[in-house]
Amino acid sequence: MSDRATASAADKRGWLPHPLLSASLVLVWLLLQNSLDLGNLLLGLVLGLGIPLWTSGLWPKRLRVKSWVAVLRYSVMVIGDIVLANIDVARLILFRRASELRTRWVSVPLELSSPEAITVLAGTVTMTPGTVSCDLSADGRYLLVHCLDAPDTEQIVREIKTRYEARLKEIFE
Amino acid sequence: MNLVFEILVAVLIIIGGVFTLIGSWGMVKLPELMSRLHAPTKATTLGVGGALLASMLYFAAFKSHLSLHELLISMFLFLTAPITAHFLAKAHIHRHVDPVRELPRPDGHGWGTFEAPHxxxxxxxxxxxxxxxxxxxxxxxxxxxxxxxx
Amino acid sequence: MIDHALSFALGATSLALLLNLWRLVHGPSVIDRVLAVDTMVINMIALIIFYGIHEGTPVYFEAALILAMFGFVSTVAFCRFVLRGDIIE
Structure with missing residues (x-):
């Protein structure tokens, strides 16, 4: 049984189970070596092909990205938001008395279902203004978010859903 | 041209220093752990980000040595900061928070820290x-x- | 000008490390202390990078990179220990 199963799996996945992972491994290797020599490039390619094959049992599904333009636009938007978030939080820390902060927990209902999309959303929420994602409900349909200063929880939920979740839905689903 | 780069590097260095300090000050000042968690995850990423950008620009402009290591470090920090924050929050919830009284209850199943995945x-x-x-x-x-x- | 900016930033980062140390000693719960150590690691990375600019050599980046990795792994390992009572299951 194991022979047949292995053969069919090999047919399905081929030598390049995760092209994205391979590409990023090569890139990281080149950045780490800080050079573009032929030797480093070859070694990077060997690592980029070998590691995904070796670890493919741990990550069976292939990640599908629908539109790379959307990924680029999302990344630029998030980087801008990170800078704004930093300034925002710095202002809260410096100029607001601690007792005046309205910290509270908010639960955000999710429409995303793939684990990768939820991971990206949780990471984005943590890096953006005044919110840290803390937990996921057991069935993966709600995200627990802690807000540093939330006068209006409805508005925060709405912002997370329209600004980030809708775009991630475009990218992943 | 040199002056422009010098000003840019100096401004980035100062931004880095200021945000690092604000992050740590927030960690001392804020009253409870969950709000303290906000300070380092945010303020510090911009602090280190500013420092890394400054160093990349400095070595490229004045030492004519283009180094992309900084990019790798900042990429790594930006990817790991949310994970660290998430883990610390989960550990805090696990140890010190009462899920029934203090947390909003999701429909259906409880939070993942207290319930097995459904x-x-x-x-x-x-x-x-x-x-x-x-x-x-x-x-x-x-x-x-x-x-x-x- | 860069020199002045650097002395300011080195001072600010050292002060930040002292504040983290206060939290590390004072922090009421264990998780506070882990948060303090994690922030300390990030601030140390900033300090090392500023020092690298000050000395004008890029040799310190490997140190910063390794520190970043160890800081992350140790924080995650600790949190896993608190959550599960075990690190490698």
Whole structure:
């Protein structure tokens, strides 16, 4: 049984189970070596092909990205938001008395279902203004978010859903 | 031209220093752990980000040595900061928060820290069906089992 | 000008490390202390990078990179220990 199963799996996945992972491994290797020599490039390619094959049992599904333009636009938007978030939080820390902060927990209902999309959303929420994602409900349909200063929880939920979740839905689903 | 770069590097260095300091000040000032968690995850990423950008620009402009290591470090920090924050928050919830009285209750199932994942078995089966073969998974598992005592 | 900016930033980062140390000693719960150590690691990375600019050599980046990795792994390992009572299951 194991022979047949292995053969069919090999047919399905081929030598390049995760092209994205391979590409990023090569890139990281080149950045780490800080050079573009032929030797480093070859070694990077060997690592980029070998590691995904070796670890493919741990990550069976292939990640599908629908539109790379959307990924680029999302990344630029998030980087801008990170800078704004930093300034925002710095202002809260410096100029607001601690007792005046309205910290509270908010639960955000999710429409995303793939684990990768939820991971990206949780990471984005943590890096953006005044919110840290803390937990996921057991069935993966709600995200627990802690807000540093939330006068209006409805508005925060709405912002997370329209600004980030809708775009991630475009990218992943 | 040199002056422009000098000003830019100096401004980035100052931004880095200021945000690092604000992050740590917030950690001392804020009253409870969950709000303290906000300070380092945010303020510090911009602090280190500013420092890394400054150093990249400095070495490229004045030492004519283009180094992309900084990019790698900042990428790593930006990817790991949310994970660290998430783990610390989960540990805090696990130890110190009462889920019934203090947290909003989601419809259906409770939060993942207190309840086992709901349909783990079904999900596992779905993964196995269209993903790799059970044999490989089993083999990997056996390898692990063989390796662990050492 | 860069020199002045650097002395300011080195001072600010050192002060930040002292504040983290206060939290590390004072922090009421264990998780506070882990948060303090994690922030300390990030601040140390900033300090090392500023020092690298000050000395004008890029040799310190490997140190910063390794520190970043160890800081992350140790924080995650600790949190896993608190959550599960075990690190490698």
């Amino acid at each position: 349909d783990a078995a079904a999900e596992m089966k779905a993964v196995m069906d269209d993903g790799p073969d059970p044999a490989a998974a089993e083999k990997a598992h056996n390898d692990d089992a063989g390796r662990s005592p050492r």
